[in-house]
Amino acid sequence: MNTDKRGDDNLELLRKAYDPEAFREQGHKLVDQLADHLADSLNGEHEQTIPWQEPEESVAFWRDFAAGSAATTETFAQEFLSRSVRISDPRFLGHQICEPVPTAQLASLAVEMLNNGSGVYEMGMAGTGMEKYVVGRVAEAFGFSDAADGFMTSGGTLANLTAMLAARAARGNGEDWQVGTECSKYSILVSDQAHYCVDRAIRIMGWGNDGLILVPTNDRFQMRTELLPDLLAHAQAEGRQVLGVVGSACSTSTGSFDDLRAIGQFCQANDLWFHVDGAHGAALAFSKTHRRKLAGIELADSVAIDFHKMMMTPVLSSALIFRKGEDSFRAFSIEAEYLFARDAGPLDHFNLARRTFECTKSALSARVYSTFAIHGTKLFEANIDRLHQLAKEFAAMVELHPHFELCVEPETNIVCFRYAGPSADASHSECNDRLRDELIREGEYYIVKTKLHGETWLRCTVANPFTAEEELSGLLKRLMELAITPYHERRIH
Numbered sequence: 001m002n003t004d005k006r007g008d009d010n011l012e013l014l015r016k017a018y019d020p021e022a023f024r025e026q027g028h029k030l031v032d033q034l035a036d037h038l039a040d041s042l043n044g045e046h047e048q049t050i051p052w053q054e055p056e057e058s059v060a061f062w063r064d065f066a067a068g069s070a071a072t073t074e075t076f077a078q079e080f081l082s083r084s085v086r087i088s089d090p091r092f093l094g095h096q097i098c099e100p101v102p103t104a105q106l107a108s109l110a111v112e113m114l115n116n117g118s119g120v121y122e123m124g125m126a127g128t129g130m131e132k133y134v135v136g137r138v139a140e141a142f143g144f145s146d147a148a149d150g151f152m153t154s155g156g157t158l159a160n161l162t163a164m165l166a167a168r169a170a171r172g173n174g175e176d177w178q179v180g181t182e183c184s185k186y187s188i189l190v191s192d193q194a195h196y197c198v199d200r201a202i203r204i205m206g207w208g209n210d211g212l213i214l215v216p217t218n219d220r221f222q223m224r225t226e227l228l229p230d231l232l233a234h235a236q237a238e239g240r241q242v243l244g245v246v247g248s249a250c251s252t253s254t255g256s257f258d259d260l261r262a263i264g265q266f267c268q269a270n271d272l273w274f275h276v277d278g279a280h281g282a283a284l285a286f287s288k289t290h291r292r293k294l295a296g297i298e299l300a301d302s303v304a305i306d307f308h309k310m311m312m313t314p315v316l317s318s319a320l321i322f323r324k325g326e327d328s329f330r331a332f333s334i335e336a337e338y339l340f341a342r343d344a345g346p347l348d349h350f351n352l353a354r355r356t357f358e359c360t361k362s363a364l365s366a367r368v369y370s371t372f373a374i375h376g377t378k379l380f381e382a383n384i385d386r387l388h389q390l391a392k393e394f395a396a397m398v399e400l401h402p403h404f405e406l407c408v409e410p411e412t413n414i415v416c417f418r419y420a421g422p423s424a425d426a427s428h429s430e431c432n433d434r435l436r437d438e439l440i441r442e443g444e445y446y447i448v449k450t451k452l453h454g455e456t457w458l459r460c461t462v463a464n465p466f467t468a469e470e471e472l473s474g475l476l477k478r479l480m481e482l483a484i485t486p487y488h489e490r491r492i493h
Protein backbone atom coordinates (compact mmCIF):
# COMPACT_ATOMS: atom_id res chain seq x y z
CA MET A 1 0.00 0.00 0.00
CA ASN A 2 1.48 3.38 -0.90
CA THR A 3 1.85 6.03 1.80
CA ASP A 4 -0.81 8.31 0.30
CA LYS A 5 -3.38 5.53 0.27
CA ARG A 6 -2.57 4.56 3.87
CA GLY A 7 -2.81 8.20 4.91
CA ASP A 8 -6.27 8.47 3.30
CA ASP A 9 -7.45 5.29 4.97
CA ASN A 10 -6.24 6.51 8.37
CA LEU A 11 -8.02 9.79 7.94
CA GLU A 12 -11.19 8.03 6.89
CA LEU A 13 -10.99 5.80 9.95
CA LEU A 14 -10.52 8.79 12.24
CA ARG A 15 -13.35 10.73 10.58
CA LYS A 16 -15.68 7.82 11.12
CA ALA A 17 -14.68 7.51 14.78
CA TYR A 18 -15.36 11.21 15.34
CA ASP A 19 -18.55 11.47 13.28
CA PRO A 20 -20.82 13.93 15.16
CA GLU A 21 -24.03 12.32 13.88
CA ALA A 22 -22.96 8.85 15.00
CA PHE A 23 -22.05 10.40 18.37
CA ARG A 24 -25.48 12.00 18.64
CA GLU A 25 -27.25 8.75 17.84
CA GLN A 26 -25.11 6.59 20.15
CA GLY A 27 -25.30 9.22 22.88
CA HIS A 28 -29.10 9.33 22.80
CA LYS A 29 -29.20 5.55 23.02
CA LEU A 30 -26.76 5.54 25.89
CA VAL A 31 -28.78 8.07 27.85
CA ASP A 32 -31.86 5.89 27.27
CA GLN A 33 -29.98 2.86 28.56
CA LEU A 34 -28.79 4.76 31.64
CA ALA A 35 -32.25 6.16 32.35
CA ASP A 36 -33.77 2.65 32.03
CA HIS A 37 -31.11 1.32 34.37
CA LEU A 38 -31.97 3.97 36.96
CA ALA A 39 -35.70 3.36 36.56
CA ASP A 40 -35.25 -0.42 36.93
CA SER A 41 -33.21 0.10 40.08
CA LEU A 42 -35.76 2.40 41.64
CA ASN A 43 -38.73 0.24 40.62
CA GLY A 44 -37.06 -2.94 41.87
CA GLU A 45 -37.33 -4.50 38.40
CA HIS A 46 -34.21 -6.61 38.60
CA GLU A 47 -32.86 -9.20 40.95
CA GLN A 48 -29.36 -8.31 41.94
CA THR A 49 -27.63 -5.31 43.44
CA ILE A 50 -24.25 -6.94 42.99
CA PRO A 51 -23.97 -9.40 40.10
CA TRP A 52 -21.02 -11.17 41.72
CA GLN A 53 -18.41 -12.61 39.38
CA GLU A 54 -15.18 -14.32 40.33
CA PRO A 55 -12.21 -12.18 39.22
CA GLU A 56 -11.01 -14.73 36.67
CA GLU A 57 -14.47 -14.86 35.11
CA SER A 58 -14.58 -11.10 34.83
CA VAL A 59 -11.14 -10.89 33.22
CA ALA A 60 -12.06 -13.66 30.76
CA PHE A 61 -15.37 -12.03 29.87
CA TRP A 62 -13.82 -8.66 28.99
CA ARG A 63 -10.99 -10.29 27.08
CA ASP A 64 -13.49 -12.23 24.96
CA PHE A 65 -15.75 -9.24 24.54
CA ALA A 66 -12.89 -7.13 23.17
CA ALA A 67 -11.81 -9.99 20.89
CA GLY A 68 -15.30 -10.38 19.41
CA SER A 69 -16.20 -8.29 16.41
CA ALA A 70 -19.65 -7.15 17.49
CA ALA A 71 -18.90 -4.45 20.09
CA THR A 72 -20.85 -1.23 19.71
CA THR A 73 -21.44 1.57 22.17
CA GLU A 74 -24.79 0.00 22.89
CA THR A 75 -23.60 -3.57 23.51
CA PHE A 76 -20.62 -2.32 25.48
CA ALA A 77 -22.89 -0.24 27.73
CA GLN A 78 -25.30 -3.16 28.13
CA GLU A 79 -22.54 -5.45 29.38
CA PHE A 80 -20.93 -2.78 31.53
CA LEU A 81 -24.23 -1.97 33.21
CA SER A 82 -25.26 -5.56 33.79
CA ARG A 83 -21.89 -6.47 35.32
CA SER A 84 -21.61 -3.52 37.70
CA VAL A 85 -22.81 -2.88 41.24
CA ARG A 86 -26.10 -0.97 41.18
CA ILE A 87 -25.55 1.91 43.56
CA SER A 88 -28.94 3.23 42.52
CA ASP A 89 -30.60 0.11 43.96
CA PRO A 90 -32.17 0.81 47.37
CA ARG A 91 -30.61 -2.46 48.52
CA PHE A 92 -27.14 -1.04 47.97
CA LEU A 93 -25.88 -0.53 51.52
CA GLY A 94 -22.16 -1.01 50.99
CA HIS A 95 -19.27 1.40 50.70
CA GLN A 96 -19.32 5.17 51.12
CA ILE A 97 -20.25 6.11 47.61
CA CYS A 98 -23.38 7.54 46.03
CA GLU A 99 -25.51 7.38 42.94
CA PRO A 100 -24.69 10.79 41.47
CA VAL A 101 -27.67 13.02 40.95
CA PRO A 102 -28.52 12.76 37.20
CA THR A 103 -27.67 16.42 36.54
CA ALA A 104 -24.17 15.73 37.88
CA GLN A 105 -23.92 12.58 35.75
CA LEU A 106 -24.64 14.70 32.70
CA ALA A 107 -22.19 17.39 33.80
CA SER A 108 -19.62 14.64 34.16
CA LEU A 109 -20.25 13.52 30.60
CA ALA A 110 -19.51 17.06 29.45
CA VAL A 111 -16.35 17.10 31.60
CA GLU A 112 -15.08 13.97 29.89
CA MET A 113 -16.00 15.22 26.46
CA LEU A 114 -14.43 18.66 26.77
CA ASN A 115 -11.36 17.16 28.44
CA ASN A 116 -10.10 20.58 29.54
CA GLY A 117 -7.40 19.98 32.12
CA SER A 118 -7.63 22.63 34.79
CA GLY A 119 -4.08 22.61 36.15
CA VAL A 120 -3.17 25.70 34.18
CA TYR A 121 -5.76 28.45 34.06
CA GLU A 122 -5.68 29.05 30.32
CA MET A 123 -6.48 25.35 29.65
CA GLY A 124 -9.27 25.18 32.22
CA MET A 125 -10.86 28.60 32.49
CA ALA A 126 -14.39 27.37 33.17
CA GLY A 127 -13.27 24.59 35.51
CA THR A 128 -11.05 26.97 37.48
CA GLY A 129 -13.83 29.53 37.82
CA MET A 130 -16.23 26.85 39.07
CA GLU A 131 -13.56 25.47 41.40
CA LYS A 132 -13.10 28.89 43.03
CA TYR A 133 -16.86 29.03 43.59
CA VAL A 134 -17.05 25.53 45.11
CA VAL A 135 -14.06 26.11 47.38
CA GLY A 136 -15.60 29.41 48.55
CA ARG A 137 -18.98 27.84 49.35
CA VAL A 138 -17.42 24.95 51.24
CA ALA A 139 -15.06 27.25 53.20
CA GLU A 140 -18.04 29.40 54.13
CA ALA A 141 -19.99 26.33 55.30
CA PHE A 142 -17.04 25.38 57.55
CA GLY A 143 -17.19 28.84 59.15
CA PHE A 144 -13.89 30.02 57.63
CA SER A 145 -13.36 33.71 56.81
CA ASP A 146 -12.69 35.18 53.35
CA ALA A 147 -9.00 34.47 53.94
CA ALA A 148 -9.62 30.76 53.31
CA ASP A 149 -8.68 29.16 50.01
CA GLY A 150 -7.98 25.73 48.58
CA PHE A 151 -8.45 23.53 45.57
CA MET A 152 -10.10 20.41 44.32
CA THR A 153 -8.19 17.18 43.94
CA SER A 154 -8.68 13.55 42.98
CA GLY A 155 -9.91 11.86 46.14
CA GLY A 156 -9.70 12.10 49.90
CA THR A 157 -6.52 10.02 49.95
CA LEU A 158 -4.68 12.59 47.85
CA ALA A 159 -6.23 15.48 49.78
CA ASN A 160 -4.97 14.01 53.06
CA LEU A 161 -1.48 13.40 51.68
CA THR A 162 -1.36 16.97 50.38
CA ALA A 163 -2.46 18.27 53.79
CA MET A 164 0.33 16.30 55.48
CA LEU A 165 2.86 17.82 53.07
CA ALA A 166 1.53 21.27 53.92
CA ALA A 167 1.78 20.47 57.65
CA ARG A 168 5.40 19.45 57.16
CA ALA A 169 6.19 22.64 55.28
CA ALA A 170 4.46 24.77 57.92
CA ARG A 171 5.66 23.14 61.13
CA GLY A 172 8.78 21.21 60.04
CA ASN A 173 12.33 22.43 59.61
CA GLY A 174 11.40 24.43 56.55
CA GLU A 175 13.95 22.74 54.32
CA ASP A 176 12.44 19.33 53.70
CA TRP A 177 11.23 20.16 50.20
CA GLN A 178 14.67 21.37 49.11
CA VAL A 179 17.12 19.15 50.97
CA GLY A 180 14.95 16.15 51.87
CA THR A 181 14.52 14.43 55.20
CA GLU A 182 17.15 11.75 55.51
CA CYS A 183 16.02 10.18 58.76
CA SER A 184 12.84 11.87 59.77
CA LYS A 185 11.91 12.50 63.37
CA TYR A 186 8.53 13.88 62.41
CA SER A 187 5.27 12.48 63.79
CA ILE A 188 1.55 13.14 63.58
CA LEU A 189 -1.04 12.28 66.21
CA VAL A 190 -4.14 10.55 64.91
CA SER A 191 -6.83 8.28 66.35
CA ASP A 192 -6.54 4.52 66.02
CA GLN A 193 -9.73 4.67 63.92
CA ALA A 194 -8.38 7.02 61.24
CA HIS A 195 -8.58 5.99 57.59
CA TYR A 196 -5.53 4.02 56.43
CA CYS A 197 -4.61 6.72 53.94
CA VAL A 198 -3.26 8.88 56.79
CA ASP A 199 -0.85 6.09 57.74
CA ARG A 200 0.06 5.70 54.07
CA ALA A 201 0.69 9.43 53.66
CA ILE A 202 3.08 9.42 56.62
CA ARG A 203 4.99 6.48 55.17
CA ILE A 204 5.11 8.03 51.70
CA MET A 205 6.83 11.01 53.32
CA GLY A 206 9.38 8.62 54.79
CA TRP A 207 8.54 8.97 58.47
CA GLY A 208 8.15 5.22 58.95
CA ASN A 209 6.52 3.36 61.82
CA ASP A 210 7.06 6.11 64.38
CA GLY A 211 5.62 8.76 62.10
CA LEU A 212 2.15 7.91 63.25
CA ILE A 213 1.30 8.15 66.93
CA LEU A 214 -2.01 6.43 67.48
CA VAL A 215 -4.33 7.99 70.01
CA PRO A 216 -6.64 5.38 71.60
CA THR A 217 -10.38 5.80 71.17
CA ASN A 218 -13.27 5.60 73.62
CA ASP A 219 -16.19 3.18 73.50
CA ARG A 220 -17.78 5.32 70.76
CA PHE A 221 -14.58 5.04 68.67
CA GLN A 222 -13.78 8.75 69.12
CA MET A 223 -10.27 10.02 69.85
CA ARG A 224 -9.57 10.23 73.59
CA THR A 225 -8.42 13.84 73.41
CA GLU A 226 -7.58 13.92 77.13
CA LEU A 227 -4.58 11.71 76.27
CA LEU A 228 -3.09 14.20 73.80
CA PRO A 229 -0.89 16.14 76.29
CA ASP A 230 0.78 13.00 77.64
CA LEU A 231 1.27 11.48 74.20
CA LEU A 232 2.83 14.71 72.94
CA ALA A 233 5.15 14.98 75.96
CA HIS A 234 6.15 11.33 75.62
CA ALA A 235 6.90 11.66 71.89
CA GLN A 236 8.95 14.79 72.46
CA ALA A 237 10.90 13.09 75.25
CA GLU A 238 11.70 10.32 72.74
CA GLY A 239 13.13 12.91 70.39
CA ARG A 240 10.19 13.06 67.96
CA GLN A 241 9.15 16.36 66.44
CA VAL A 242 5.34 16.28 66.46
CA LEU A 243 3.97 18.45 63.68
CA GLY A 244 0.23 18.15 64.12
CA VAL A 245 -2.95 16.25 64.89
CA VAL A 246 -5.44 14.75 62.43
CA GLY A 247 -9.06 14.67 63.58
CA SER A 248 -11.48 12.25 61.94
CA ALA A 249 -14.83 13.69 60.92
CA CYS A 250 -15.80 11.02 60.78
CA SER A 251 -13.95 7.72 61.07
CA THR A 252 -14.48 5.21 58.29
CA SER A 253 -15.48 2.06 60.14
CA THR A 254 -18.11 3.38 62.53
CA GLY A 255 -18.64 6.96 61.34
CA SER A 256 -17.52 8.42 64.68
CA PHE A 257 -16.73 12.12 64.98
CA ASP A 258 -13.71 13.21 66.99
CA ASP A 259 -14.10 16.24 69.25
CA LEU A 260 -12.73 18.78 66.78
CA ARG A 261 -12.95 21.68 69.21
CA ALA A 262 -10.81 19.91 71.80
CA ILE A 263 -8.24 18.94 69.16
CA GLY A 264 -8.21 22.46 67.68
CA GLN A 265 -7.63 24.05 71.07
CA PHE A 266 -4.86 21.57 71.86
CA CYS A 267 -3.18 22.35 68.53
CA GLN A 268 -3.43 26.09 69.09
CA ALA A 269 -1.94 25.79 72.57
CA ASN A 270 0.98 23.71 71.27
CA ASP A 271 1.56 25.34 67.90
CA LEU A 272 0.63 22.18 65.99
CA TRP A 273 -1.00 21.85 62.57
CA PHE A 274 -4.63 20.78 62.84
CA HIS A 275 -5.94 18.79 59.90
CA VAL A 276 -9.48 17.42 59.69
CA ASP A 277 -10.04 14.34 57.58
CA GLY A 278 -13.61 15.19 56.66
CA ALA A 279 -13.63 12.98 53.56
CA HIS A 280 -16.88 11.44 54.69
CA GLY A 281 -18.43 13.75 57.25
CA ALA A 282 -17.40 17.32 56.40
CA ALA A 283 -20.46 17.30 54.13
CA LEU A 284 -22.53 17.71 57.30
CA ALA A 285 -21.58 21.39 57.18
CA PHE A 286 -24.47 21.65 54.68
CA SER A 287 -27.08 20.30 57.11
CA LYS A 288 -28.57 22.55 59.77
CA THR A 289 -29.53 19.46 61.77
CA HIS A 290 -26.18 17.69 61.72
CA ARG A 291 -23.52 20.37 61.39
CA ARG A 292 -23.09 20.55 65.20
CA LYS A 293 -21.07 17.32 64.92
CA LEU A 294 -18.38 19.41 63.20
CA ALA A 295 -18.15 22.00 66.00
CA GLY A 296 -14.54 23.19 66.10
CA ILE A 297 -13.86 22.59 62.38
CA GLU A 298 -13.41 26.35 62.05
CA LEU A 299 -10.17 26.00 64.05
CA ALA A 300 -8.63 23.62 61.50
CA ASP A 301 -5.63 24.61 59.39
CA SER A 302 -6.82 22.28 56.65
CA VAL A 303 -9.89 20.16 55.90
CA ALA A 304 -10.35 17.38 53.33
CA ILE A 305 -13.86 16.76 51.96
CA ASP A 306 -15.17 14.22 49.41
CA PHE A 307 -18.16 15.27 47.35
CA HIS A 308 -18.56 11.73 46.03
CA LYS A 309 -19.60 10.29 49.39
CA MET A 310 -22.70 12.10 50.62
CA MET A 311 -22.90 14.95 48.12
CA MET A 312 -24.26 13.08 45.11
CA THR A 313 -21.23 13.67 42.89
CA PRO A 314 -19.42 11.23 40.59
CA VAL A 315 -16.00 9.96 41.72
CA LEU A 316 -13.45 11.35 42.25
CA SER A 317 -14.33 14.77 43.48
CA SER A 318 -12.66 16.14 46.59
CA ALA A 319 -11.34 19.40 47.97
CA LEU A 320 -8.68 20.48 50.41
CA ILE A 321 -9.54 23.75 52.10
CA PHE A 322 -7.10 25.85 54.12
CA ARG A 323 -8.21 28.31 56.78
CA LYS A 324 -5.41 30.63 55.70
CA GLY A 325 -5.40 30.71 51.92
CA GLU A 326 -1.64 31.20 51.58
CA ASP A 327 -1.12 27.79 53.20
CA SER A 328 -2.68 26.21 50.12
CA PHE A 329 0.60 26.91 48.28
CA ARG A 330 2.78 25.16 50.83
CA ALA A 331 2.60 21.47 49.93
CA PHE A 332 4.52 21.48 46.66
CA SER A 333 6.40 24.77 46.75
CA ILE A 334 9.53 26.12 48.23
CA GLU A 335 8.86 28.78 50.82
CA ALA A 336 9.60 31.82 48.70
CA GLU A 337 7.32 30.51 45.97
CA TYR A 338 4.24 30.16 48.07
CA LEU A 339 4.82 33.43 49.84
CA PHE A 340 5.24 35.32 46.62
CA ALA A 341 2.88 33.39 44.40
CA ARG A 342 0.40 36.24 44.41
CA ASP A 343 3.17 38.59 43.30
CA ALA A 344 4.11 36.33 40.41
CA GLY A 345 1.23 37.90 38.52
CA PRO A 346 -2.51 37.87 38.96
CA LEU A 347 -2.97 34.80 36.75
CA ASP A 348 -0.64 32.66 38.82
CA HIS A 349 -3.15 32.51 41.61
CA PHE A 350 -5.42 30.64 39.20
CA ASN A 351 -2.84 28.14 37.97
CA LEU A 352 -4.07 25.46 40.34
CA ALA A 353 -1.42 22.87 39.47
CA ARG A 354 0.97 24.94 41.60
CA ARG A 355 -0.92 23.69 44.62
CA THR A 356 -2.13 20.22 43.56
CA PHE A 357 -0.47 16.87 43.09
CA GLU A 358 -2.04 16.53 39.65
CA CYS A 359 -0.57 18.26 36.63
CA THR A 360 -3.37 17.63 34.15
CA LYS A 361 -6.40 17.71 36.40
CA SER A 362 -9.89 16.83 35.23
CA ALA A 363 -12.40 19.67 35.62
CA LEU A 364 -13.60 18.05 38.85
CA SER A 365 -15.41 21.17 39.90
CA ALA A 366 -18.07 20.95 37.17
CA ARG A 367 -19.40 17.72 38.68
CA VAL A 368 -20.29 19.33 41.98
CA TYR A 369 -20.70 22.93 40.83
CA SER A 370 -23.59 21.79 38.64
CA THR A 371 -25.49 20.73 41.77
CA PHE A 372 -24.84 24.04 43.53
CA ALA A 373 -26.07 25.90 40.45
CA ILE A 374 -29.01 23.73 39.37
CA HIS A 375 -30.42 22.54 42.71
CA GLY A 376 -28.80 24.68 45.41
CA THR A 377 -27.44 23.48 48.75
CA LYS A 378 -30.92 22.40 49.86
CA LEU A 379 -30.47 19.23 47.80
CA PHE A 380 -27.29 18.34 49.70
CA GLU A 381 -29.13 19.01 52.94
CA ALA A 382 -32.13 16.90 51.93
CA ASN A 383 -29.87 13.98 51.01
CA ILE A 384 -27.72 14.18 54.15
CA ASP A 385 -30.74 14.47 56.45
CA ARG A 386 -32.56 11.61 54.77
CA LEU A 387 -29.53 9.27 54.90
CA HIS A 388 -28.99 10.05 58.57
CA GLN A 389 -32.64 9.43 59.36
CA LEU A 390 -32.53 6.05 57.60
CA ALA A 391 -29.37 5.02 59.44
CA LYS A 392 -31.04 5.89 62.73
CA GLU A 393 -34.10 3.84 61.81
CA PHE A 394 -31.95 0.89 60.81
CA ALA A 395 -30.00 1.08 64.08
CA ALA A 396 -33.30 1.04 65.98
CA MET A 397 -34.42 -2.07 64.06
CA VAL A 398 -31.15 -3.81 64.88
CA GLU A 399 -31.48 -2.93 68.54
CA LEU A 400 -35.01 -4.27 68.72
CA HIS A 401 -34.07 -7.54 67.03
CA PRO A 402 -33.27 -10.29 69.51
CA HIS A 403 -30.55 -11.83 67.31
CA PHE A 404 -28.65 -8.76 66.14
CA GLU A 405 -26.32 -6.52 68.09
CA LEU A 406 -25.66 -2.85 67.36
CA CYS A 407 -22.00 -1.88 67.65
CA VAL A 408 -22.54 1.79 68.43
CA GLU A 409 -25.33 4.33 68.00
CA PRO A 410 -24.67 5.80 64.52
CA GLU A 411 -23.58 9.44 64.28
CA THR A 412 -23.86 9.47 60.51
CA ASN A 413 -25.11 7.15 57.74
CA ILE A 414 -22.75 4.30 58.70
CA VAL A 415 -24.16 1.49 60.85
CA CYS A 416 -22.07 -1.36 62.30
CA PHE A 417 -23.87 -4.37 63.67
CA ARG A 418 -23.59 -8.14 63.78
CA TYR A 419 -25.60 -11.28 63.92
CA ALA A 420 -25.35 -12.54 67.47
CA GLY A 421 -28.10 -15.16 67.53
CA PRO A 422 -27.96 -18.92 67.57
CA SER A 423 -25.24 -20.11 65.21
CA ALA A 424 -24.20 -23.58 66.13
CA ASP A 425 -21.31 -23.83 63.74
CA ALA A 426 -19.13 -20.76 64.25
CA SER A 427 -17.82 -17.97 66.49
CA HIS A 428 -19.36 -14.52 66.06
CA SER A 429 -16.57 -13.35 63.76
CA GLU A 430 -16.52 -16.45 61.59
CA CYS A 431 -20.29 -16.46 61.40
CA ASN A 432 -20.47 -12.80 60.34
CA ASP A 433 -17.59 -13.17 57.86
CA ARG A 434 -19.45 -16.02 56.27
CA LEU A 435 -22.79 -14.25 56.28
CA ARG A 436 -21.46 -11.24 54.47
CA ASP A 437 -19.63 -13.37 51.88
CA GLU A 438 -22.74 -15.41 51.20
CA LEU A 439 -24.84 -12.28 50.97
CA ILE A 440 -22.74 -10.69 48.25
CA ARG A 441 -22.41 -13.89 46.30
CA GLU A 442 -26.18 -14.15 46.37
CA GLY A 443 -26.28 -10.55 45.14
CA GLU A 444 -29.59 -9.21 46.38
CA TYR A 445 -28.12 -6.93 49.07
CA TYR A 446 -24.71 -5.33 49.12
CA ILE A 447 -23.16 -4.65 52.51
CA VAL A 448 -19.54 -4.65 53.71
CA LYS A 449 -17.76 -5.60 56.92
CA THR A 450 -15.10 -4.20 59.21
CA LYS A 451 -12.88 -5.32 62.08
CA LEU A 452 -13.27 -3.64 65.46
CA HIS A 453 -11.14 -4.77 68.41
CA GLY A 454 -10.24 -7.81 66.33
CA GLU A 455 -13.83 -8.90 65.69
CA THR A 456 -15.87 -8.84 62.50
CA TRP A 457 -18.86 -6.50 62.32
CA LEU A 458 -21.22 -6.09 59.41
CA ARG A 459 -21.22 -2.55 58.10
CA CYS A 460 -23.83 -0.66 56.12
CA THR A 461 -23.55 2.78 54.63
CA VAL A 462 -27.03 4.03 53.87
CA ALA A 463 -25.99 5.80 50.71
CA ASN A 464 -29.16 5.73 48.69
CA PRO A 465 -31.92 8.16 49.67
CA PHE A 466 -34.54 5.81 48.17
CA THR A 467 -33.73 2.99 50.56
CA ALA A 468 -36.75 2.48 52.81
CA GLU A 469 -37.97 0.41 55.73
CA GLU A 470 -38.69 -2.48 53.34
CA GLU A 471 -35.06 -2.86 52.26
CA LEU A 472 -33.67 -2.39 55.77
CA SER A 473 -35.94 -4.98 57.35
CA GLY A 474 -35.49 -7.21 54.28
CA LEU A 475 -31.74 -7.19 54.85
CA LEU A 476 -32.10 -8.32 58.48
CA LYS A 477 -34.59 -10.97 57.43
CA ARG A 478 -32.26 -12.35 54.76
CA LEU A 479 -29.26 -12.36 57.11
CA MET A 480 -31.37 -14.16 59.68
CA GLU A 481 -32.45 -16.80 57.14
CA LEU A 482 -28.86 -17.38 56.05
CA ALA A 483 -27.65 -17.59 59.64
CA ILE A 484 -30.11 -20.23 60.74
CA THR A 485 -29.80 -22.40 57.64
CA PRO A 486 -27.21 -25.12 58.30
CA TYR A 487 -24.09 -24.35 56.30
CA HIS A 488 -24.26 -27.42 54.03
CA GLU A 489 -27.84 -26.56 53.03
CA ARG A 490 -27.09 -23.01 51.94
CA ARG A 491 -27.21 -22.17 48.29
CA ILE A 492 -23.76 -20.64 48.10
CA HIS A 493 -20.47 -21.97 49.42
Ligand SMILES: Cc1ncc(COP(=O)(O)O)c(C=O)c1O
Binding pocket: 096, 154, 155, 156, 157, 158, 195, 197, 248, 249, 250, 251, 252, 277, 278, 279, 280, 306, 316, 318
Ligand atom coordinates in the same frame (compact mmCIF):
# COMPACT_ATOMS: atom_id res chain seq x y z
C1 LIG B 1 -12.41 9.12 56.62
C2 LIG B 1 -11.91 8.83 55.25
N1 LIG B 1 -10.79 9.43 54.80
C3 LIG B 1 -10.31 9.20 53.57
C4 LIG B 1 -10.91 8.32 52.72
C5 LIG B 1 -10.34 8.08 51.35
O1 LIG B 1 -11.06 8.80 50.43
P1 LIG B 1 -10.99 8.49 48.84
O2 LIG B 1 -11.57 7.13 48.67
O3 LIG B 1 -11.80 9.59 48.25
O4 LIG B 1 -9.55 8.56 48.44
C6 LIG B 1 -12.08 7.66 53.13
C7 LIG B 1 -12.75 6.70 52.24
O5 LIG B 1 -13.61 5.98 52.57
C8 LIG B 1 -12.59 7.93 54.43
O6 LIG B 1 -13.68 7.32 54.88
